[in-house]
Amino acid sequence: MKTWKAITRRVAEFNLTRTYLVALGACALAAVVLSFVPLLNLVGYESAAFFGVLAGLLSTGLTVADARRFDTLDGRALDFGRLALRNLALLVAPLVILSLNGLRVPNCDWGAGLSFWGLIPVMAVLLGTASAWMAVTLLRGSRLSYVLAFGLPLLDAAGLAWHLATQPPIVGHQWFLGYFGGSIYDEALAVPLSLIAYRVLHALAIVAVVAALDARRRWQQGARAGWTAALALAAALTFAVGFASRQEAGIAIDRDHIVAELGGVIETDHFLIFYPQTRAWQSMAPLLAEDHEYRYDQLKRFFGTDPVAEHGRKVRSFVYGDRDSKGALMGGRNTMVAKLWLHDMHILWRGTGDRMLTHELAHIFTEPFGSGPLRLSMQRGVGVNMGLVEGVAFAAEWPARELDAHQASRAMRELGIAPDLGALLGASGFWTQASGRAYTLMGSFVRYLIDTYGIARFKEVYGDGDFEGAYGKGVEVLVGEWERFVDALELSEAQREVARYLYDRPSIFAKVCARTMAEWRRQAADASRDGQPAEAILLLQRVLDAQPDLLWAHLEQASALAQMGEMDEALDLLRARQKLPLSPVERAELEALMADLLWKAGLASQAAQSYASCLEVGVPVDLERSLQMRLRYARREQPRARSYLMDTPGGAMAMYRLMRWDEESPDDPGVAYLIGRRLWQSQEWGEARPWLERAYGSLGVEVLDAEAALMLGQVHYFLGRAQDAQTLFEDLSRSPLTRYREEARQWLDRLQWKRNSIENGER
Template sequence: MLLSAMLSGVLLIQIPLFNQVGYESSAFISGFLGLCSWIETCFLLRNKIAYGPRGKDPVVSFLKCWMSNCVFILLPFGFLLLNLLRVPLCDIKQGLGFWALLPTTSIFFGVSLAWFGSSINVKNPFRAGIVLILLELIWVLWRLAWEPPIQAYEWWIGWFAGSIYDEAISIPTALIWSRVALLALSISMVAFAQFWLDRKRGLFSKWSLVLTITGFLVWGGVLKSNPNIHHDRESVRKQLGGERSSEHFKVYYKSGSLTKQQQDVFLKDAEFRYAQLEEFFKEDPVFWRGRKVEIFLYPDPETQNKLMGARHTMVARPWTHQMHIRWRGEGDSILTHELAHLFTAPFADHWLDLPIRYGVFLDLGLLEGIAAAAEWPISELDLHETAAALRRIDKAPDLNKVLSGAGFWAQPSGKAYRMTGSFMRWLIEQHGIDPLKKMYSGGDYQKVYGQSIGDLISAWEEFIDELELSDEQLVLARARYDRPSIFDKVCPRAMAELRRKREALEGERDWSAALRMLSLERKMAPKNINLRFTEVGLLIKLKEYEQASDFLMNISKDKLSEAQRAALLDYRGNIFWVLGDRESAEQRYDSLLSLGLSDSRRRAVSIKRFSAAEQVRHYLVDQVQGGAAWITLFDLEREDQSLAHYLMGVRLFYEGYYEQAKEYLATPQSIPELEEERFILRLKSSRLSGDWGSWKEAMESPPPLKQRVKALLEEEQKRASWTQAVQDFH
């Protein structure tokens, strides 16, 4: 036990995430030392080195055994404390909470399980424990596979927190109650061991029986009264409350979160995506499976985390025919991506409907790559252009490594998904979908394509490297993908949790509290320039313009990336405008517009550059909300009707008032970036309100369009054709 504890400590300090006093290290030690304590105690009881429940004072004997095993926690914990000499100190308070909550209770359970096994069979106390351990393992794996939650509360490690992409972690209340339940079960097992042995001796131990029953009832009562510990399909459906159906889908949504119109738009969006993927894959999973796809639609990250254990991870399990997603409105490509996973089920040669190699290993690169290829999100950079840009700015990972499971997880999700998506899309464009289906069902690249994976990647790289990219696209790629993976970040768990809390405060417009929360983030990562920009933004919201200007002056002395230079110019322009120096503000906005920006940001900067109206400043810089925002826009209408109509139309469209939106969006705009967006949103609002006359009128005079907007127009035309075909059919 001593050697095991020492080796575990040495191992922990070598692995990122595990080398801190936090969740990962406590979960590992909890599982490892918990099982070690069970094995050690079983040996001691079998060899009668420890008296166990057969001793004169079993309670004292048990406590000594538990505490002697708990002492070994100090060894790996000490290694982690020493490791603070070479790694930053993160949230030690929460880390200590995990360490106090997990290893001690797992060791308590391990000793209890040995006690229980010894009472049943003293010669082989392992037998009962092995049976229970296997049963619990099967139960946990079954729930992870078939029930909505991707997290699990477990006897040994305490808590499997789910996807690594959800970086923010704090101690959930459900974890505390699950450990209380485990302690109650442990006490019940120890009491039963004593009762059983007394019964064999012809004795009746009333208190042992009472404690056995009480502990068991407490264990069951805690689990029953805390559904967050063990949500299942039915409990999640009940919590969401709403239900709608269409030809291919059964949707469960949060009651009150969507209007009737929004529900209709979502169902049409899902059916349109189904038709697209049916054509792409030449498959019909609803017909193949014989039942509709179930979509669990969560209204916000916190509800999603409460019900299925993830804030930012969307999930589709092909073998369950279910999806768990959030939806940001029509055209949200995450719907396509997750639905694509279900379309791969018919040609997956495995009972889990996944690409499994050698019967065991998940081909994660193929799994996510084919879904990303089918998704093909509309952006300033498509997947091929993203891969090309990453190679030219030396940010591209080795695709050979990414296509392996470990290599995929080691990369930031944005890079991994887009690189594999581009490669899989290229394979489909060159060879069709059928060979990739064979690969998905367990095929070999050499046999299926007649080339090795290395040769195929080389050919793809030649194709990618020939693509033409603008300087703006390269700048945009640097801004989007110059991010480390979770394993390379400073205090990723603690930083993400603080950021989550700060963003919640910002949502409540409590800028002072958000600034205080940000100060904690900056203490953990004092060299993080992006956090300093965040502080500038909060200071501007608090109208501390002089302090914000001083911050920007200091930041400008550092070496900045293109994205950070853009933030610097934007904030300086806003401050100059607020302070009345419009000329200096326009100079900053002009410089900003010369950089590589996303289309949405370019539109916002263009408005600020070409409109000096105070109402625009209130709307875009001060970011007035609710009724105040509408008052500001109505006031702007008297000075600049054209711009006011654009801003009103956009706001009405995203609030779901399509009939009113199309009227305001009929007003032409002089700013090219606004004219593009106005054109597309006018088409969408006309279609969604059923006004085909207005849709055709808008189509008669399209403005000059950029690549991304051309792709949006192409999709809009397909949606219109599909909608009319469906209407004619019905």
């Protein structure tokens, strides 16, 4: 009995109350549950964010409750330290459980995972303890202590929500959550430098508060407090300096900061376009403005709405120079964003005709018939209907691809990889699918509804998701109609295999170490581009150690080995992969790389045979063009061709090699095609024209002739030769190749828009 009383007294001294033990159990139970939830089931960003919120809130409540019960807090730094250690113990069981779960599910980067845990839940517990300790110290344990202790982090959470809603960034920071990563489609994630800077500010704030309150207690008791007051002042001043420059560190970036960083601005009839103020971008500015205005007119015709005229405010378009700058300024390296309630969109622009501009602008055109404060599609007023939100943007964009959305949907259904369309109509069902499948299927369904029943009825259903009210039919009936429509389309075996290659991919929730793998792949690509293939090989080996069957990792590792001159080792690696099961397109990818290595080794005839076998199956258009050009010259064993196609450096040296090649083969349309393509990519329209004219219609391969026609038509357009462009695009619009046919129709529409603009005196 005496022993039990001693234990009880000891527990009381450390405030290990029943409530605390329940909280400890709750954290452990949560970890057990999360062990079966993808992304959250390992020591990484998602689990760190979850326990940052849970443990932060529990620490806050426990500190206030125990302080009021035991009445021991009077501002002593020692009390804060004791409570902080006790509250940090809440994280021990979850960390152990999720670490042990690493024996069941792969955890590829313990260093990054533990770093996230140190920066998010550990700091969240310290912040929760500090806010509660400050509240009970200042308010002497009154009930208002709860209001102050919880009010501070809740106000911070509200501030983050307000910032995300009213400012450009889709990422942000919050006391307990730590870092909000924005789009789930940006899989690559390392510990952000902004999160480190954010937590440094928090550490300074905690030191300042603890030292200041301890100094206050000492003064009240008549003791010396000079050093604690000095520490509080130093920490507070350092915090103030850091807080003033927080945007440079990537924290709470606002619109004004982004505008200043980009530097360039164009105002048109419907847009304020902010773009990088560099010489290259300034030369493209007129085309950038024209492309925006054309897309606006195109979508106005599609939707029958004019959001600028309706609201009297122009669309703000933020155009970023590259993925890295976009990620640093507003988040989402790979995700384009439209905040339609703000009339803002954030994009990368790869030149006139870039369809992503259309997609994001389409979101803004839906604002007049959306609902709720964000003007989105709602499910009877509850929850956002992401299937319709993204589906209508895809339907309006209607990208020119090897397969249009209807054909791709037909193929996915036949291959058994199409998710249930009804599930995609909800927010969670849409995001849990791989983006390629979800966007394409919903784009096809929405385009079918608009083409069959008209845009007016779709506007009715978009606001609240009431299909019965808008169409007089339930969603199940409409889905059945769409299924019969796409199932009636005819597809070749080659098209099915291209669809399998493009769409049979797992979502982020089904991937092994999705965040880490994507980050390693990004780093490896950067290393190869920067001439560091050995570093790329090491990174790719980490990927393969975690998941040995990833074909892309083997291909990229072989390419890096070849970059180092290790041809035999690269070929052995690829030959080993040949023995494993692969889809026809995957096998073509592998054999194409093997053929490249054989050609580099001087075995042109073997390379030609491999290129030819790759082309016997259906492959994506970009790969087909590359294979056809390589096959053309491998058969001829042309040294100049091998030198250019296999080992081309960038810049002037590439053009030098091409011009020397042309001197030796002045009648070769393939060389003219390659020179014209280089000049077209550099937007040297006048210089590109004679070369593309020489190549056009002379290559003898359908896909290469179609590409030459498309480039030459664009050159004529940019040079103001409208009739020549019209003729070329009309011929190309009858091409059997879906991608080029759709591209040509878009350019014909653009030509007509430009004529109308000139006739109306708008340009």
